[in-house]
Amino acid sequence: MTEVAQGSGTGHELAAGNEVVSEVALIVNGERRTVRAKTIADVIGFFGLEGKPVIVEADGAILTKPQWDGAPVRDGMRIELVQFVGGG
Template sequence: MKIRLNGDDYDTKAASTISELLTALDINPMRVAVELNMLIVKKAQYDTTPIKDGDSVEIVNFVGGG
């Protein structure tokens, strides 16, 4: 399946939900915000939100500092 991930084409075979995509990318779901087709996805919905061919996914990392 081909998706658009953070503005780049990305081919994923292992991911059918947001949670599976984050796992495949080795990303901690508690440290990111995810946007699917320009809509923010709540963390509680990562396991049940499907990713389909052609979807656009943006993953934003939280950065701390001071």
């Protein structure tokens, strides 16, 4: 298991279609991070984890992949991202 806490977002707002997604201050894997995100799915995208096996815990609750699009993020939210990697 590997925890993931990297991202490359810059700027304060991101236009997503007709919506503007503002930056939110999160605690990701124990580190304070500023992320352009409206939902957990956006956080997954910010860290480049789309399509990868990831477990998400948000404020103590495990979220399944179908929940990510509808799970809003807010300032101060604690998120744990755990990715499984193989090796020998």
